[in-house]
Amino acid sequence: MARRSSEDKKERILDAATVEIARHGYHQTTVAVIARRAGVADGTIYLYFKNKEEILVSLFERALGRFIAKGQEQLEGMTGAADKLRAIVDLHLTLVGQDRDLAIITQVELRHSLHFLEELSRAQVGGYLAIIAQVIAEGVASGQFRADLDPVLAGKAVFGVLDEMATDWVLSRRNTRLEAKAPEVTELVLGMVASGG
Amino acid sequence: MARRSSEDKKERILDAATVEIARHGYHQTTVAVIARRAGVADGTIYLYFKNKEEILVSLFERALGRFIAKGQEQLEGMTGAADKLRAIVDLHLTLVGQDRDLAIITQVELRHSLHFLEELSRAQVGGYLAIIAQVIAEGVASGQFRADLDPVLAGKAVFGVLDEMATDWVLSRRNTRLEAKAPEVTELVLGMVASGG
Amino acid sequence: MARRSSEDKKERILDAATVEIARHGYHQTTVAVIARRAGVADGTIYLYFKNKEEILVSLFERALGRFIAKGQEQLEGMTGAADKLRAIVDLHLTLVGQDRDLAIITQVELRHSLHFLEELSRAQVGGYLAIIAQVIAEGVASGQFRADLDPVLAGKAVFGVLDEMATDWVLSRRNTRLEAKAPEVTELVLGMVASGG
Amino acid sequence: MARRSSEDKKERILDAATVEIARHGYHQTTVAVIARRAGVADGTIYLYFKNKEEILVSLFERALGRFIAKGQEQLEGMTGAADKLRAIVDLHLTLVGQDRDLAIITQVELRHSLHFLEELSRAQVGGYLAIIAQVIAEGVASGQFRADLDPVLAGKAVFGVLDEMATDWVLSRRNTRLEAKAPEVTELVLGMVASGG
DNA sequence: GATGAATGAGTATTCATTCAT
DNA sequence: CATGAATGAATACTCATTCAT
Numbered sequence: 001m002a003r004r005s006s007e008d009k010k011e012r013i014l015d016a017a018t019v020e021i022a023r024h025g026y027h028q029t030t031v032a033v034i035a036r037r038a039g040v041a042d043g044t045i046y047l048y049f050k051n052k053e054e055i056l057v058s059l060f061e062r063a064l065g066r067f068i069a070k071g072q073e074q075l076e077g078m079t080g081a082a083d084k085l086r087a088i089v090d091l092h093l094t095l096v097g098q099d100r101d102l103a104i105i106t107q108v109e110l111r112h113s114l115h116f117l118e119e120l121s122r123a124q125v126g127g128y129l130a131i132i133a134q135v136i137a138e139g140v141a142s143g144q145f146r147a148d149l150d151p152v153l154a155g156k157a158v159f160g161v162l163d164e165m166a167t168d169w170v171l172s173r174r175n176t177r178l179e180a181k182a183p184e185v186t187e188l189v190l191g192m193v194a195s196g197g
Numbered sequence: 198m199a200r201r202s203s204e205d206k207k208e209r210i211l212d213a214a215t216v217e218i219a220r221h222g223y224h225q226t227t228v229a230v231i232a233r234r235a236g237v238a239d240g241t242i243y244l245y246f247k248n249k250e251e252i253l254v255s256l257f258e259r260a261l262g263r264f265i266a267k268g269q270e271q272l273e274g275m276t277g278a279a280d281k282l283r284a285i286v287d288l289h290l291t292l293v294g295q296d297r298d299l300a301i302i303t304q305v306e307l308r309h310s311l312h313f314l315e316e317l318s319r320a321q322v323g324g325y326l327a328i329i330a331q332v333i334a335e336g337v338a339s340g341q342f343r344a345d346l347d348p349v350l351a352g353k354a355v356f357g358v359l360d361e362m363a364t365d366w367v368l369s370r371r372n373t374r375l376e377a378k379a380p381e382v383t384e385l386v387l388g389m390v391a392s393g394g
Numbered sequence: 395m396a397r398r399s400s401e402d403k404k405e406r407i408l409d410a411a412t413v414e415i416a417r418h419g420y421h422q423t424t425v426a427v428i429a430r431r432a433g434v435a436d437g438t439i440y441l442y443f444k445n446k447e448e449i450l451v452s453l454f455e456r457a458l459g460r461f462i463a464k465g466q467e468q469l470e471g472m473t474g475a476a477d478k479l480r481a482i483v484d485l486h487l488t489l490v491g492q493d494r495d496l497a498i499i500t501q502v503e504l505r506h507s508l509h510f511l512e513e514l515s516r517a518q519v520g521g522y523l524a525i526i527a528q529v530i531a532e533g534v535a536s537g538q539f540r541a542d543l544d545p546v547l548a549g550k551a552v553f554g555v556l557d558e559m560a561t562d563w564v565l566s567r568r569n570t571r572l573e574a575k576a577p578e579v580t581e582l583v584l585g586m587v588a589s590g591g
Numbered sequence: 592m593a594r595r596s597s598e599d600k601k602e603r604i605l606d607a608a609t610v611e612i613a614r615h616g617y618h619q620t621t622v623a624v625i626a627r628r629a630g631v632a633d634g635t636i637y638l639y640f641k642n643k644e645e646i647l648v649s650l651f652e653r654a655l656g657r658f659i660a661k662g663q664e665q666l667e668g669m670t671g672a673a674d675k676l677r678a679i680v681d682l683h684l685t686l687v688g689q690d691r692d693l694a695i696i697t698q699v700e701l702r703h704s705l706h707f708l709e710e711l712s713r714a715q716v717g718g719y720l721a722i723i724a725q726v727i728a729e730g731v732a733s734g735q736f737r738a739d740l741d742p743v744l745a746g747k748a749v750f751g752v753l754d755e756m757a758t759d760w761v762l763s764r765r766n767t768r769l770e771a772k773a774p775e776v777t778e779l780v781l782g783m784v785a786s787g788g
Numbered sequence: 789g790a791t792g793a794a795t796g797a798g799t800a801t802t803c804a805t806t807c808a809t
Numbered sequence: 810c811a812t813g814a815a816t817g818a819a820t821a822c823t824c825a826t827t828c829a830t
Contacts, residue, residue: 006814022311025310025311025312027310030800031799031800031801032799035817041815041816041817042800042801042816042818043801043802043803043815043816043817044814044815044816044817046801047814051800052799052800052801104311108308108309108311109310109311111305112305112308113222113305113306113309114301114305114306114367115222117305117368146388150381154385156362156365157358157362157382157385157386159361160358160359160360161354161358161389162357163357163360163361164353164356164357164358164360165353165357168353171311171315171318181350184347185354188354188389188390189354189389191343191388191389191390191391192385192386192388192389194388227824227825228824229792229824229825232792237791238790238791238792239793239825240792240826240827241789241790241791242826243825243826243827244789244790248826249826400793416705419704419705419706421618421704424820424821425821425822426820429796434794434795435795436795436796436821437794437796437797437822437823437824438793438795438796439822440821440823441793445822446822498705502705502708503704503705505699505703506703506704507618507700507703508613508616508695508700508761511699512762540782542778547772547775547779548779550755550756550759551752551755551779554751554752554753554756555748555752555783556751557751557754557755558747558750558751558755559747561708562747565712575744579748581739582744582745583748583783585737585782585783585784585785586752586779586780586782586783587779588782597810621802621803622805623803623804626813631811631812632813633804633812633814634806634807634812634814635810635812635813636805637805637806638810638811642804642805643803643805
């Protein structure tokens with residue numbers, strides 16, 4: 001179970017980093033502060049991460065991994081593009097809305113540099129966009145969605161709507177629940193792609 | 198004339214900052230490098246800006262000022278919410294697509310911290326969102342748009358779509374023109390709000 | 395006179411570095427300590443030197459510059475290889491013996507890495523060795539020195555003797571004067587190269 | 592047998608250290624790297640050596656031990672100070688020239704600090720210098736060497752010549768053999784001490 | 789207004805050493 | 810004896826900002 005302890009330590013570091021970075025921002029958060037919250041020595045951080053930036057990347061990868069796992073589980077066995085799109089909207093808002101600290105990181109801190117954003121975009125977000133595009137393509141094929149849609153472009157539009165809702169929620173300090181907007185957002189998104197009123 | 202020279206110097210600093218920050222990122226860009234490109238001494242920067250961050254804010258304010266001037270000019274005398282929305286889409290993509298360096302800053306560098314983003318959001322972007330919401334409200338009132346729309350929420354959704362298109366364009370290194378997508382994007386946006394097909 | 399002040403500051407930094415490095419060794423000497431002794435801020439060091447190692451190099455270059463200036467002045471107008479060699483021995487021991495702190499640096503701290511020593515050797519010490527070899531070649535040509543000498547090899551041998559005397563003086567903590575050994579050392583060195591008794 | 596294995600392990604560590612330190616320098620060489628090359632765990636190093644510096648010391652002691660063993664063996668039964676001095680020159684150049692990695696360490700890395708050098712000098716090199724001085728004293732007594740010699744000073748001079756030859760060989764990257772210079776160096780050294788032509 | 793030399797606070801990262809297993 | 814994960818002290822260097830000229 002040495003494995004267990006080691007895994008735990010890495011998890012603890014990521015958890016600590018999530019809280020501190022969300023609270024004070026990536027640049028204002030020192031490695032020492034993360035270490036202290038995680039209950040390890042400064043140097044221990046570097047047994048698990050190559051450098052400070054890799055903590056941020058790992059943070060996101062862990063979150064996205066969970067995100068995608070839930071997504072696949074939920075979309076599985078579902079038929080009908082519209083239903084799938086509804087599920088995506090729901091899932092996106094529900095999962096992002098579940099952890100405000102993490103949301104602050106994904107919606108704000110993760111986007112702090114062009115280089116960084118490019119990498120994320122290519123490697124991680126790209127896969128998510130592809131899934132949405134795929135669902136839209138299905139809808140177009142089945143006639144549920146407008147025939148003249150470009151699935152990739154429409155997919156980005158859908159993502160843009162969801163992403164803006166998430167960012168808006170992060171920036172509004174009110175104690176609303178993000179997922180509460182799912183029905184309305186679903187209507188907007190479906191309006192964007194669905195054929196005939 | 199002194200005024201003129203002074204204004205010029207401030208402009209030169211902002212221009213220099215735009216290029217350097219877009220090219221190397223806000224944190225990698227030193228005040229000294231901006232000063233050198235602007236052809237002034239380091240200390241001179243501080244005669245025009247309180248600190249480094251204010252350069253970034255001023256950059257955005259100058260850009261948004263021009264943006265809004267063009268917008269009002271264009272929307273003026275226009276009737277019909279759908280037409281206005283078309284114009285907004287067009288304008289947004291055209292103006293953002295006009296200056297890639299500036300776009301990198303508005304789509305990426307400007308979002309580097311929660312605190313910063315909150316301020317921007319409240320003060321600047323808020324005004325822009327209000328305009329979109331207003332147009333949607335008009336459309337709802339006139340029956341052009343769906344009656345059950347929440348104009349504020351729908352406005353954010355529209356902004357989300359436009360913003361994602363802009364970010365996507367910045368991240369794709371291909372030499373496409375952002376405004377080329379205006380027709381398709383307009384269709385998506387109108388689909389989102391327009392009443393029955 | 396700004397030049398004057400600037401030069402002074404650089405000199406003060408080098409002087410401070412000489413004392414601290416001689417006293418505590420290169421690695422134990424922090425940039426902060428050098429700055430404090432020089433009466434400048436840490437950052438100021440970097441206005442005059444690219445990095446810590448460049449301080450060490452500059453130290454040596456300044457010393458060697460003075461060394462060579464004195465040497466040329468003294469050898470000038472002198473004829474007779476044996477006399478010149480006497481003068482070299484005298485000068486070497488006198489100059490090294492003049493500043494124990496500096497001597498510690500040239501005899502010990504400067505030799506702390508192969509890479510560093512190679513550079514010094516090639517660029518700086520090489521020139522000095524060439525001068526000695528040249529004097530020996532003169533002596534061979536004039537018949538004062540043994541005909542079968544390889545001037546380059548013999549030059550290195552002479553340098554080896556002088557260098558060992560210097561190092562030995564640095565390591566012995568007694569309050570002897572290095573130059574006091576000049577007569578005896580001269581005899582040894584001349585014995586090495588002079589033709590028949 | 593346990594003893595044997597234990598001895599082997601210590602030897603392996605010293606061998607590994609020799610290669611790594613010669614190749615990358617003392618400060619650039621981490622204990623972890625030595626351990627890896629020796630095929631032991633980091634902590635194991637500390638079962639055999641008190642700290643990193645002691646590895647360097649042991650390295651030198653092992654080498655000097657072998658050096659002296661060979662020397663005594665060779666000088667034994669030899670009579671005549673001049674012959675003994677010839678043998679010393681020969682031996683010094685031969686043994687140093689046998690292992691370039693070790694030579695890099697003795698000629699460069701070992702001299703990286705005043706404190707360190709003082710210790711070496713007093714404890715180890717001092718013994719070697721005494722042997723040379725003793726041989727010279729013999730020569731003076733027997734009339735082979737100049738009567739006015741100070742054996743200790745002359746011994747240091749001899750050592751200086753040999754040491755410089757060794758350092759020069761280490762710094763020159765050419766593939767020469769150090770011992771090839773023994774005849775010429777012997778001539779120089781004997782010239783330094785021998786009485787009349 | 790303009791300059792640019794000087795400041796000095798701030799921090800990621802390394803690595804010799806320890807010690808529980 | 811051996812391991813290697815964990816420690817945490819230690820430090821060169823950067824750069825936004827100031828202010829005497």
